[in-house]
Each structure stands twice: as structure tokens, then as C-alpha cells.
Amino acid sequence: MNQIPQDNQGPIDVVIMAAGKGTRMKSRLPKVLHRLAGRALLAHVTDTAARIGARHVVVVTGHGAAEVEAAMSATGAALQFARQEPQLGTGHAVQQAVPLLPDDGTVLVLSGDVPLIGEETLRALIAASAGQRLALLTIEFDDPTGYGRIVRAEGQGGQGAGEVTAIVEQKDATEAQRQIREIYSGVMAVPVGLLKGWLARLDNRNAQGEYYLTDIVKLAAADGVPVVAHVIGDALQVAGINSPAQLAALERAWQLRQADALMAQGVRLADPARFDVRGTLACEADVEIDVNCVFEGSVYLGEGVRIGANCVIANARIEAGAVIHPFTHIDGEKTGVTVGERSLVGPFARLRPGAQLGTEVHIGNFVEVKNSTLADGAKANHLAYLGDASVGQRVNYGAGSITANYDGANKHRTVIEDDVHVGSNCVLVAPITIGAGGTIGGGSTVNKSTAPGALTVARGKQVSFPNWKRPQKTPKA
Ligand code: UD1
Numbered sequence: 001m002n003q004i005p006q007d008n009q010g011p012i013d014v015v016i017m018a019a020g021k022g023t024r025m026k027s028r029l030p031k032v033l034h035r036l037a038g039r040a041l042l043a044h045v046t047d048t049a050a051r052i053g054a055r056h057v058v059v060v061t062g063h064g065a066a067e068v069e070a071a072m073s074a075t076g077a078a079l080q081f082a083r084q085e086p087q088l089g090t091g092h093a094v095q096q097a098v099p100l101l102p103d104d105g106t107v108l109v110l111s112g113d114v115p116l117i118g119e120e121t122l123r124a125l126i127a128a129s130a131g132q133r134l135a136l137l138t139i140e141f142d143d144p145t146g147y148g149r150i151v152r153a154e155g156q157g158g159q160g161a162g163e164v165t166a167i168v169e170q171k172d173a174t175e176a177q178r179q180i181r182e183i184y185s186g187v188m189a190v191p192v193g194l195l196k197g198w199l200a201r202l203d204n205r206n207a208q209g210e211y212y213l214t215d216i217v218k219l220a221a222a223d224g225v226p227v228v229a230h231v232i233g234d235a236l237q238v239a240g241i242n243s244p245a246q247l248a249a250l251e252r253a254w255q256l257r258q259a260d261a262l263m264a265q266g267v268r269l270a271d272p273a274r275f276d277v278r279g280t281l282a283c284e285a286d287v288e289i290d291v292n293c294v295f296e297g298s299v300y301l302g303e304g305v306r307i308g309a310n311c312v313i314a315n316a317r318i319e320a321g322a323v324i325h326p327f328t329h330i331d332g333e334k335t336g337v338t339v340g341e342r343s344l345v346g347p348f349a350r351l352r353p354g355a356q357l358g359t360e361v362h363i364g365n366f367v368e369v370k371n372s373t374l375a376d377g378a379k380a381n382h383l384a385y386l387g388d389a390s391v392g393q394r395v396n397y398g399a400g401s402i403t404a405n406y407d408g409a410n411k412h413r414t415v416i417e418d419d420v421h422v423g424s425n426c427v428l429v430a431p432i433t434i435g436a437g438g439t440i441g442g443g444s445t446v447n448k449s450t451a452p453g454a455l456t457v458a459r460g461k462q463v464s465f466p467n468w469k470r471p472q473k474t475p476k477a
């Protein structure tokens with residue numbers, strides 16, 4: 001199979017079946033929108049379709065069609081939708097999609113609820129189809145119950161040897177056929193011209209009264225078109241989701257696989273079973289990650305970065321030598337967050353979109369930073385808020401201080417120049433600039449910009465009354 005050139009098959013078009021109900025999920029949400037590793041099941045499949053360079057990607061929708069189409073359109077993927085109403089079987093599903101496909105391609109049929117199908121597997125399947133054959137993705141299961149069985153011609157040795165002559169669904173299979181352990185994964189590659197012809201000839205005379213896509217195998221055999229099986233060993237790639245338990249099991253299996261890949265690169269995970277990547281995590285050498293951390297979107301960890309237990313980190317760059325202490329939440333959303341080299345963040349810190357920390361910045365417990373830059377060596381160690389601020393080098397930002405960046409209608413910036421010392425419990429009312437080297441006395445509410453080097457105190461003067469007697473309780477009559 002491998003010697004067949006890849007370009008034999010012409011353009012690749014993809015049909016993704018996603019119209020089924022997913023009754024066993026017992027959810028209002030359409031099944032294919034449930035999330036695996038932080039993304040809709042269907043989005044995993046459309047991503048893979050895009051990676052193999054599919055020309056057209058047609059998603060067959062039915063149950064929850066409007067919701068599925070809206071959610072998938074929002075991902076920005078280039079998709080076409082074909083509605084299947086009512087749902088009369090997998091053959092009927094593909095019938096709805098093929099009118100959208102030109103006559104020169106090979107069609108890859110995928111399922112919206114089989115999210116982890118691999119790119120290389122699909123390329124091999126396309127090569128096996130080679131523009132002239134029906135290629136089926138198959139796998140052997142110890143317990144094949146529920147799946148379509150691969151029926152092969154007799155007298156040519158064991159499984160994987162004889163020509164494939166049919167797929168028989170569980171409910172239609174004889175007792176002997178139910179013993180077959182090679183099953184159809186639900187994935188096939190087939191030249192579109194052949195597919196269109198066979199789909200037109202399907203009927204629904206079977207145990208379920210459905211138009212089975214799998215019946216095209218019999219038609220191919222009758223037409224003398226070779227049917228080839230590409231057998232894989234990796235069950236994760238063909239695992240379908242039908243229930244919350246299966247979704248959770250596949251999530252854990254997938255996370256373990258990602259953990260193994262990172263550990264193989266040298267990343268030290270305290271416990272690969274308590275580690276989740278919902279997106280992409282890129283790590284340099286000597287990264288250490290403690291238990292129960294979740295990484296979302298796109299995260300980069302530079303050399304020697306250490307992440308404490310129970311951190312959630314999304315869309316962020318953490319540069320070399322930085323330490324993120326336990327229970328820190330970082331979410332760059334669309335804007336991103338940068339933590340500079342050797343910076344220390346947390347425990348219990350929160351970095352929001354646009355937080356950009358320079359080198360050796362310290363962000364301590366219960367400090368929130370949003371849309372603010374902190375230059376090298378700046379420190380905000382306790383209970384503080386910095387929003388829409390530019391903080392200079394070596395600034396010390398006191399406990400309990402905040403930037404009042406919002407006047408109820410608009411946001412304004414606070415500029416704190418190099419070497420400023422802001423005392424505890426200060427309110428800096430933006431727009432405002434605190435000049436370089438200046439000091440703000442603790443407890444001040446400052447709403448006018450201050451000159452470089454000045455000490456500014458803006459609070460009620462302290463008054464003391466000597467020998468003050470507190471009121472006494474009046475004795476009961
Ligand atoms: C199908 C195959 C079976 C295979 C199994 C692998 C058929 C007849 N059988 O069975 O050989 O072993 O997948 O998982 O194809 N769908 C629609 N419209 C419909 C019916 C289904 O879009 O009218 C979609 C479903 O949403 C799902 C996919 O097609 O994404 C497969 O349908 P499902 O009912 O799960 O097929 P199986 O009975 O599992």
C-alpha cells in the first residue's frame with residue numbers, strides 16, 4: 001500500500017456525520033458539542049480535516065443542527081453544512097452531503113463523535129484508496145459488541161488476509177459473524193464517483209430499517225471494485241463517545257498521552273494522572289509541574305520554569321526561570337500574558353489579559369494584574385490591584401493599594417515611573433502619573449499627578465484626644 005503515490009487520489013473532501021441524537025449523553029447539548037480536552041468533539045475532527053488539507057469539509061447536521069452550525073461557524077473553520085432531517089441512517093447522512101462535492105475527489109467519511117482520529121492514519125487510508133478503491137479503517141477488539149463486523153472471503157488464512165466482502169452490523173449479524181473481532185471504525189476513504197453510485201443503490205431492508213453506509217461494501221464487491229482494510233492498533237483513535245463515562249475515559253486517556261509525550265521531552269510532572277492540557281503546551285528543558293495544574297489555549301514555559309500545585313494557566317508565556325507558586329490563575333484570553341525571566345508569581349495571584357511582567361518581577365498573594373506592564377524588578381507583594389497601569393522598574397507597590405482605573409464610564413491609565421514607592425492601602429485615581437522616585441504615603445487617595453522625587457500624603461490629618469474615656473454602660477434600673 002505504501003508504494004502507491006499519494007497524489008493518485010486527487011483532492012480530498014471530507015464528510016463528517018454529526019446528525020445523530022446522542023441519547024445516552026442525557027444532555028440538552030448536542031453530543032458533538034461536548035468537550036474533550038477543552039474543545040468540542042466536532043472541532044477536533046474539523047481541525048484534523050484541515051490539517052490533512054481537505055478541500056471541502058461538509059458536516060451533516062440534524063439533531064440540534066442550528067446550535068451545532070452556529071457553534072462551529074464561530075470557530076472560524078471553513079465548513080459547509082448539509083442538514084439531514086429526519087435521520088434515516090449513516091448512508092442517508094452521506095447522501096445529504098455528496099451533492100456538495102465535485103466529481104474529481106476522494107471522500108473521507110468521519111464521525112463527529114470520534115474525536116481523536118489521527119492525521120497519519122487518514123493519510124494512510126487515503127493512500128490505500130488510491131483514487132480507485134474503497135478503503136476501510138478497521139481495528140480488532142477483544143470485545144467487538146455493538147460494532148459492524150468486517151466479513152472477509154474464506155480460504156485465505158486468518159483475519160487481515162482475505163478480501164473484504166461485507167460489513168455486517170451487530171443487529172444483523174449471525175452468531176458466527178458476531179465472533180469476528182475485526183470491526184469497522186466508522187472511517188472510510190472512497191473515490192466520490194463510486195460513492196455517489198453506491199449511495200443511490202442503498203436500501204433500508206435490515207434489522208434497524210436504516211440506510212447503512214456500510215452496505216456500500218457489498219455493492220463494491222458486486223461491482224468488482226477492490227475493498228481494502230487499513231488495520232490500526234491504536235484504539236484511542238477510533239474511540240467513539242456515546243456517554244459521559246466514555247467521554248471522561250477518553251479525556252483521561254488523551255491527557256495521559258499528552259503527559260507521556262511531555263515527559264518524553266524531559267518535562268517533570270509530579271503526577272501524570274493529575275495534569276490537564278486543553279490546548280497546546282510547549283516546554284523548554286527542565287520544566288517542573290506540580291499536581292493538579294490545568295493549561296488552556298496556548299501556553300509556553302521557558303527553561304527551568306516551575307509551576308506549583310493547583311495552578312490554572314491559559315494563553316500565557318512564562319519565561320525562563322520564572323516560578324509560579326500554588327493556586328495561581330493566569331488567563332491571557334485573546335491578548336495574552338507574559339511573565340518575564342526569573343519572576344515570582346503567587347501563591348494565590350491572578351494575572352489577567354494584557355499583564356506583562358518584565359524580569360524578576362514579584363507578584364504576591366491576592367494581587368490582581370490586568371492590562372498592565374510591570375518593568376524589571378517591580379514588586380506588588382500583597383493584596384493589590386493594578387489595572388491599566390504602566391509600572392516602572394524597581395517600583396514597590398504596597399499592600400492593599402489599587403489603581404482606580406474606571407470612572408463608571410471610561411477606563412484611564414495610571415503611570416508609575418521608575419523607583420516609585422507606593423505605601424499600603426493607597427488609591428491612585430486615574431488618569432494620573434506618579435513621577436520617578438516619588439513616594440506615596442500609606443492610606444493616601446491621590447488624584448493629581450505628582451512630581452519626581454516628591455513625598456505625597458493625601459489623607460485626613462491624625463488627631464489625638466488625650467485620656468479619652470469611652471462611654472460606659474448605663475446601669476439597669
Ligand atoms: C456505525 C457503523 C458501524 C461501525 C460504527 C463505528 C453504520 C451503519 N454502522 O455504527 O459499522 O462499527 O459506526 O462506531 O454506519 N449519524 C448521522 N445520521 C444518521 C445516523 C447516524 O449523522 O442518520 C451519525 C451519528 O451522529 C454518528 C455517526 O453517524 O456520528 C455514526 O452513527 P451511529 O448511530 O453511532 O452508528 P453505529 O450504530 O455506532
Ligand code: CA
Binds near residue numbers: 240
Ligand atoms: Ca456509534
